Amino acid sequence: MDSTRPAIKTRNLTRKFGDFSAVDNISFEISKGEIFGFLGANGAGKTTAIRMLIGLLTPTSGEASVAGFDVFTEAEAIKNRIGYMSQKFSLYADLTVWENIRLYGGIYGLPMETVKAKADDLLKTLQLSDARDKRIGSLPLGWKQKLAFSVAVLHEPDIVFLDEPTGGVDPITRRQFWEQIYEVTEGGTTVFVTTHYMDEAEYCDRVSIMVDGVIEALDTPSGLKEEFKADNIEEVFIELARGADRSQN
Numbered sequence: 001m002d003s004t005r006p007a008i009k010t011r012n013l014t015r016k017f018g019d020f021s022a023v024d025n026i027s028f029e030i031s032k033g034e035i036f037g038f039l040g041a042n043g044a045g046k047t048t049a050i051r052m053l054i055g056l057l058t059p060t061s062g063e064a065s066v067a068g069f070d071v072f073t074e075a076e077a078i079k080n081r082i083g084y085m086s087q088k089f090s091l092y093a094d095l096t097v098w099e100n101i102r103l104y105g106g107i108y109g110l111p112m113e114t115v116k117a118k119a120d121d122l123l124k125t126l127q128l129s130d131a132r133d134k135r136i137g138s139l140p141l142g143w144k145q146k147l148a149f150s151v152a153v154l155h156e157p158d159i160v161f162l163d164e165p166t167g168g169v170d171p172i173t174r175r176q177f178w179e180q181i182y183e184v185t186e187g188g189t190t191v192f193v194t195t196h197y198m199d200e201a202e203y204c205d206r207v208s209i210m211v212d213g214v215i216e217a218l219d220t221p222s223g224l225k226e227e228f229k230a231d232n233i234e235e236v237f238i239e240l241a242r243g244a245d246r247s248q249n
């Protein structure tokens with residue numbers, strides 16, 4: 001991918017369901033290798049935005065390109081250049097660790113030799129070599145998440161989309177997960193991540209905060225704290241999300 005071109009670019013990207021604007025004119029540019037935190041309360045429109053960016057949902061209006069491809073006309077090309085992981089869509093619980101890696105390697109079109117070599121490497125790095133033939137369903141959640149991330153970047157995508165990747169695990173396990181994120185960005189991969197954990201927002205290069213479908217703030221964590229005269233991102237988030245109609249929080 002051309003390093004001068006934004007990894008993701010949107011302009012007035014909008015998705016309506018009937019008269020309801022789930023995502024309302026969002027605009028931003030994300031650089032190659034950037035970690036972009038996409039925050040918002042429940043129902044803010046994060047998943048809808050991600051579904052448009054990964055080519056699963058057609059926008060109602062606006063523009064967006066991902067890895068240089070247009071979301072309206074080149075959705076298939078986008079799918080080949082991205083990785084995706086969410087709490088809801090991840091690895092197959094009934095397959096073993098190795099079977100999952102092999103399956104995804106096949107889906108991504110990698111040669112079997114490459115898949116084997118990558119599997120050896122990643123299992124060693126994650127200290128999971130002994131779990132190679134264990135069913136995914138039998139592993140602790142934190143391991144499943146680390147493995148799901150490794151599988152989502154197996155094909156060395158330009159961009160990886162992570163939708164609440166660390167839900168339900170302790171802070172130390174989440175921190176280890178973020179070490180993996182930093183590692184892939186060193187190789188130039190761009191990370192687009194949603195989270196409800198505000199400490200994780202501080203780990204991002206830039207953060208946007210979405211309220212009722214609209215991006216209300218977008219800056220570096222330190223820039224946001226300065227702008228809102230807050231000690232941490234949680235305070236900024238609460239200040240903005242307080243006015244939301246959609247959130248139950």
Ligand SMILES: Nc1ncnc2c1ncn2[C@@H]1O[C@H](COP(=O)(O)OP(=O)(O)OP(=O)(O)O)[C@@H](O)[C@H]1O
Nearest residue numbers: 017021022040041042043044045046047048049246
């Ligand atoms: N297919 C759909 N039809 C109608 N409304 C929808 C549809 N998908 C999402 N919505 C609505 O759009 C709004 C945004 O939903 P979305 O799932 O994008 O929010 P979110 O920020 O990802 O929330 P969460 O953090 O709870 O996952 C919500 O009010 C939701 O009910």
